[in-house]
Amino acid sequence: MRIGDLEPREVWVRFEELCAIPRPSGDEGRAADHVQAFAESRGLEFLRDGADNVLIRKPARGPGRVGNPPLALQAHLDMVPEKTGSSSHDFHRDPIRPVIDGDWVTSPDTTLGADNGIGVAVMLAILDSEELPHPPLECIFTTDEERGLTGASSLDPGWITARRMINLDSEDLDVFTIGCAGGADHVLRTRIPLTKGRSCVPLSVRGLRGGHSGIEIDGNRGNAIRFLARALGRINCGAGIQAGYLWGGSKRNAIPREAGCMVAVPEDDGGRLGEEVLRLEKELRLEYSGIEDSIRVELGGEASDAPVMAPEQIRRVTDLLLSLPHGVEKMSGSIPGLVETSVNLAVLSMDGEDLAVQLSVRSPLSSARNALGERIHAAARLAGFSAEKGGEYPGWMPDTGSRLLERMKSIYTGLFGREPEVLSIHAGLECGIIGDRVGGMEMISIGPDIRDVHVPGEKVSISSLRKFWEFISAVLAGIDGTERHDG
Template sequence: MQQLQSHPAAPIWSFFQNICAIPRPSKHEEQIRNWIINWAQENNIDCVKDKIGNLILTKPASAGYQDKTPVILQCHLDMVPQKNNDKVHNFLTDPIIPVIDGEWLRADHTTLGADNGIGMASCLAVLADSDIEHGPLEVLITTDEETGMTGAFGLEAGQLQGKVFINTDSEQEGELYVGCAGGINVNVLLPFEKMETDITESAYQISISGLKGGHSGVDINLGRANAIKELANVLMNLDAAPFLISSLSGGSLRNAIPREAHAVIVCDAQYQNSLETVINTLQVSLSDKYRESESKFTVTLQPCDLPSSVLTHQSHDNLINALAHCDNGVFSMDDNFPNVVETSSNLAVVTQQSGLMNQFAIQVLIRSQIEEDKHKCAEKLTMHFKQYGGRVATEGNYPGWTPNKESTIYQVMETQYQSLFGNKPKAMVIHAGLECGLFCEKYPHWDMISFGPTIKFPHSPDEKVEIASVDNYWALLKATLKAID
C-alpha cells in the first residue's frame, strides 16, 4: 500500500493499513478498540469507552469555528470475516493482506474490511489532522455492527452533544444516503428424527460452491444464486434414486448471501451412476439459469464415509420443503428511488444440531423500508416454517431511517459536491441496515446523512474499494466539515 501515500487520501490509507493489521471480526473487536484507545492517549485526544463497548472521541473546534454547529462522525469497529474455501486464514489472529489491483484495492482471497474500515480510517484521520477546519467534533465508533448492531442498540441517549450526524458506512461515491431499510431476524429450530443407516448402503456429499455471495442488502437484487435454496432445489429434483438426507448445512452469516451449501445423502450403491448423471444435468441447468450473475460455481457429487444415521422420511421431507419453498430474494422495489429494493429476505444460514435436541437451526434476515411490510414478511415466514414443525422466533428488530432529502446537511453536502466535482450527487436510500435508524430513536433532533467511497461486493472475498473514489470521499468530507455553519 506504500504507493497510495502519493494520493490525496494518503491520511486515510495510512490509518487503513494499520487497521488491516489488527484482527477485528464481529464480536472480537478488543484488539482494534484497545489500539484506538492507546492511539488517542498518545495524541492527547479525549476517548471514552461506554458500557457496551462503543468509543466516543472528541476534538475541540478549529480556531474561529467554536460557534459552529457541533458535528458527529460515525463508523463501526468490526468487519465481516469471509474467505474463499481454499484460503488458509484465521480472522482472529491473522492480518488482512491488502492488494492493489489496478484501480482497486482488494484483499488476498478474504474480505477486505473496507466496510467500514475506510470510514473508520477517515474518522481517525480527521482527528489526527490539525489543518482540517471544523466545528466542535465528536467521533462515535460503534461495536458489533455487522452481526447485531449491538453498539447502536446499546448507545444511551445524552452521551453525545452534536447536532449534525455523518455516517461513513455507505458504499457508492457520488451518492448521499438519506434513508435506509430496517430489518428483523427470523430464527427457526426445525426438529428432526433419525434412524440408523443400513451398512449395505453408500453415502455421497452433494455440494454447491463457488458462488459470489455478497451483502444480503445491497447485492440482493443482482440475481445471484443462494446456495441453500439451490441445494434444496437440487435435492427436491434428485429423483434418480431413493435417498435420505443425513446432514445439511450452508451459509455462515445472516447478512451475507450464502455462497456454499453441503448435504450428505445415503442410498443404494447401484444408483451412483444415475446420481452423477442427474447432478451433471442440474449443473448445466443452474449454469444457464445464472449465466448473467454467476461465473464460476460447481455442483458436485462425491462418495464419502457412511454416516451412522439418516433423517426419517418425514423429517427428510420437512427439511427439503421448508428450505425449497422458503421465500427468498427481492419482494418489492421502492417507487421513489431508482433501483432501490424496498423489501427482501435472505435465507442465510442452516446448521445441524445433534445431541439432546436434534434440530436444524435456520436464520433468515428480512429487510424493508416499510415497517408494516417487514413484519408481514416475518409473519409469513413464521407460518411457513411452522407447517413443517419449526419453532420460530423473531429478534433483533431495528427500524429503518425515514428519508429526508430536505435536511440541512444534505443541502450542505450537495453544494460542496457540486463545487468540487462539477455535478450534483444522487440522493439515495440504501437497502441495508445502517445504524442511523436506531440513532433516530434516541437522538431525534440529529440532522443525519450517510456517504462513503465506492466499495463493491462487501461481505464476500470479492470485496474491493475503488482507490480514486477514496480521494473524492476524503475531499468531500473535509469540505463538508468546513462548510457546516
C-alpha cells in the first residue's frame, strides 16, 4: 500500500510527492519549484524570494467569507538529513522511501521529513481544495529552518498582511504551542599542527539515541562528542597517544549520536588501549542504563597512515570538550517541567589543521543566552581557541489572552471532547522571527503526532493526521475574524 492511498488522501498524496523531492536544509530549490508550480497550475498568486521562500495567496471561500481578515499558515520546506551508519542514502539526490508500520509512516534508515513536510502537505491540500470554507489565506513556505531559521529571517515582512498565523511545525496533536525559546550559535576554532601518523585505527562512539536538542535536551541522553573526549582523555593519560581527524555530530539542533577520530596505536601497546576503551564502554552503559542501552565505544579496524596531533594538543582539545557545558542549565521557575535555558555541544569537525566546535544555546531570555555564551567563550579562551557568536534568533513570548487561541481551543474541545494542553516549548520556532518582524501577530503552533524527529526512524501517526486534518478544516471554517483582538 502506498502512503498516497491513506486517509486523508488529499494530504498523504501531497506528502508522497514531497518525499520524492530531495530537500535537505540549504538545498530546497526543487521543493520551492514544486510549490511554485503548484500555485501556477491553479492560478494562485505567489511570491518567491532569493532564499526560495514562497508565499501563496488564496482568496476566501464560502458564504460570507470574502470580507474576513486574512489568516496566515506557515511551514518550512527543508528537512534534517540524518541516516544510519549503514545507509548509502544521498539526501541531495535520492527520494525518501516511506514505509507504513501499523499506525505509523516512517523511514527506518533515514529521517522521514515529516518535520515539516506534513505541515507543507497540509497547506498544499488546503490550497488545492475547492470545498473547504476559509478566510483569505496567506500560505508561507520558508527554507533553511533546521540550520538556523535563516529563511524566515530573510522573509520580507511586507509580504504578510495577515495578523493571525497558524504555524504547522508542532509534533503533538493534543498540544497548542504559544511560545518558544530564542537561541544563538557559538563556534570555537583553533589551528593544530599535524604530522604523519602510522598504524592509525578508528576510535568511534556510536549507538546513541540523539534527538532534537530543544525537545529532548531534558532527557539525559548521552552526547557522543563528550564521550569521545572521555575516551581520548582515558587512552591519552600516561603513555600519551597521537590522534587526528576528530569529528562528531552533524547538526546544530541535534544531540550528537556519533563521534570518532583516528588514533595512532603505539607498537608496544599490547592491547592496553582497547582494554581502556572497553572499560569506558561498560562505565557509560552503567551510567546511562535505561537511556543509552545501545552505546558502543570501539577502537579498531583497518590500520592506515593519517595526519595526527601531538599528545599535548589532544589534551588541549579534550580539556575544552570536557569543560564546555551541555544539557539543561535551568528549568523554568514559573512553568513546571519547562526547560528555560540549555546548551547543546553539537558539532566537532576538522578541515586539515583547522578544528571547530559548534554549540547551540537556547533560552527565551536574551540575558541568560548571553551569560551562557560568555561562559563558553571563557572556556575557549583558556584553551587557546577563538570564539564567535552567530545565528541568533528571538524567542516568542506567550499571549495567553489571545482570542484566536480561545476560539481554536473551543473548536478542538467540541471535536474531541477534551481540552488541548497549552504550553511554551524550549525548541525554536519560526513564530519567534516572524512575530518579531511582523508586529501585532497572534500566533499558535499545532501539528499531528510526530516522533523521533531529527533521527533515522522519524515517524508520523496515521490516525493522528486524520484527526489533525479534521481539526484544521474545522478551524478554517470556524474563524471569521471576530476572534481577533487588538491587545
